[in-house]
Amino acid sequence: MKLKSILSAAIFTGLFSTAGIAGTITSQDNNVVVGYWHNWCDGRGYQGGNAPCVELEAVNPQYNVVNISFMKVYDTAEGRIPTFKLDPTIGLSEAEFIEQINTLNSQGRSVLLALGGADAHIELLSGDEDALATEIIRLTDLYGFDGLDIDLEQAAITAKQNQTVIPAALRMVKDHYRKTGENFMITMAPEFPYLTANGAYTPYLTELDGYYDFINPQFYNQGGDGIWIDGVGWIAQNNDELKEEFIYYIADSLINGTRNFHKIPHDKLVFGLPSSNDAAATGYVKDPQDLYRAFDRLKAQGQPLRGVMTWSVNWDMGTDSANNSYNQQFIADYGNFIHNQLPPVTDMTPTLAGIVDTRIEVNNAFDPLVGVTAKNYQGNDITDSITITGNVNTNQVGEYLLTYSVSSDDETANQVRKVTVYEVLPSFAGISDTTIVIGSPFDPMQGVSASHPTQGDLTANISITGEVDTSIVGEYELIYTLTYGQDNQQTITDKRVVTVVSDAVSDNDWKADSTYVGGDIVTHNGTTWTAQWWTKGEEPGTTGEWGVWR
Known part of the structure; x- marks a missing residue:
């Protein structure tokens, strides 16, 4: 000593x-x-x-x-x-x-x-x-x-x-x-x-x-x-x-x-x-x-x-x-x-740490104090003294503000935190505008599906409003509605336009040696097809549900 x-x-x-x-x-x-x-x-x-x-x-x-x-x-x-x-x-x-x-x-x-x-x-x-x-x-x-x-x-x-x-x-x-x-x-x-x-x-x-x-x-x-x-x-x-x-x-x-x-x-x-x-x-x-x-x-x-x-x-x-x-x-x-300078005045304000804006999925648990700490100006832990103003309803989508406060040595620190409660929505697949030749068969559910990250396959919950008359040239609008959720059922919709065209488009028959890009329309075996991206030599009807032709 x-x-x-x-x-x-x-x-x-x-x-x-x-x-x-x-x-x-x-x-x-x-x-x-x-x-x-x-x-x-x-x-x-x-x-x-x-x-x-x-x-x-x-x-x-x-x-x-x-x-x-x-x-x-x-x-x-x-x-x-x-x-x-x-x-x-x-x-x-x-x-x-x-x-x-x-x-x-x-x-x-x-x-x-x-x-x-x-x-x-x-x-x-x-x-x-x-x-x-x-x-x-x-x-x-x-x-x-x-x-x-x-x-x-x-x-x-x-x-x-x-x-x-x-x-x-x-x-x-x-x-x-x-x-x-x-x-x-x-x-x-x-x-x-x-x-x-x-x-x-x-x-x-x-x-x-x-x-x-x-x-x-x-x-x-x-x-x-x-x-x-x-x-x-x-x-x-x-x-x-x-x-x-x-x-x-x-x-x-x-x-x-x-x-x-x-x-x-x-x-x-x-x-x-x-x-x-x-x-x-x-x-x-x-x-x-x-x-x-x-x-x-x-x-x-x-x-x-x-x-x-x-x-x-x-x-x-x-x-x-x-x-x-x-x-x-x-x-x-x-x-x-x-x-000879006046000494700096020591800042005795306590400090808050770990308070960051947060996103949580609806209906999930949320503890506003997890990861949050507080210290006084000397570095001593005073986390137990933190108070929180505001609340978060985890069952309701929206934005919530929480104010964290902690006091020590007659000084108070405040910090605001935004908590966003969000919902993961289901999604459709396979719904795109389509052109078919008059008289051709058409199944509005072919290639169409719906799913949710946590609820899984929801295709069976799809309902369709509108009809397509394949015997009459024209444009037809179909509305696909998906119902999801259990206690609190909700819906999402998507729209699809189906165009029925005459035989005149047969002049645009698909050719194996031609190059097509996204948006090009051809006919093949009595059906009209739209290219989704660049292609050559891929026969319409053979590329599968997720292939180049729709």
Whole structure:
């Protein structure tokens, strides 16, 4: 168990909330500046610079969330459950590393373990949930981590069953610490193209809805990826001239779930940027005013963001290719700006899930609560508190509206659902307009049938109104009526025109070597036939009930 020093924490109360300091986990309730910390030394940058290894205690105190990079699978021969191993080249013993985490906690700062990274080879299988949760809890209790950040990239995002196993394990871990009254923090760092409505990170977001604390997407390294804005056009992530517009519009799209992006509430969205040109291929904000103005626009519409994230604290303290120090410019540009913003107001409105418009067949059973759930803003299940206004008469065809309501923490969520009660109708077959030669025999039921998907063959229930006099040239109308149903009998009808023609049409006798298309009429053996589709060489009267000739 890590000890907290209330006295030390008091020094930083001007910067951060110290909520949770009395427990074993330090979580953040207010704005955050997140920085990733390298568990290795001397990383070469995109512009030839260097990112040195640094001790945790050397990280600028305005970084109130520090993500340790990375928890991963070091050797597949050791198994597929990822873990964390402190790199000895940093120069810290495990005891010193633990003590430095404790020091950051005593200052009201959180230290999270980041899972993944660009070179992660994580491939979990169904059934690994318990093992992964156990390992996360072990590392948390051993080192004093305050949460976990999902930082899966590329193939690792969708590998094997990662999308279901990792969220399930994290729910177990969060629930484990909730029992002691503590908030094990869960965050994510998806590359923003994966945040579309059906993007690769959607399963993590939906499965951890009510469990994650905030999302800090990577708005860097994606080059020409961006967003289309009506009236503005395409805004690429790497367009420095439109940086303010990119920051504003991509954030606006995410916090409102518009422009085909998955919704992340404004008080849970942290904007991720590289700390220098060396830290990422693209995405560095050359003019901090672009971010200030974009954030102010979001604040003005009542949707201030939670903060900023950077890759990485090491690069913020690194040097360029000429060995000039980056001099912690990122934290200098954004630290005070973020911490002096009014913190986002937490949306305490409960959420309803599983409410979708539904179609049910008449006389079938319908339970309006099947698949429907509700959670309060903290992610606790409050499904039993759902009330429903309206009713559905499953014995009567029609459209019905149900209003679902649930209340928690003096906030209420409402959602309307349309339920359509429909009837599957029977159908006729073989009823089509027909031409016959005068004097030819005609059976109005030949080839005619009726059926229902559940009631079966109903041909015997057909009655016919009208007659055909085959001795007189003319057009005759027949009405076919089908009666169906048991307790509540109903009918459907269909009309057929039978044309009796004189012998003059015999000039149009069928010929075996002629080609016919749909609608062509021929006579053969005293009967008039109509082709239903292209045919050649198929003799009328020999193609059967469902053949080409009628």
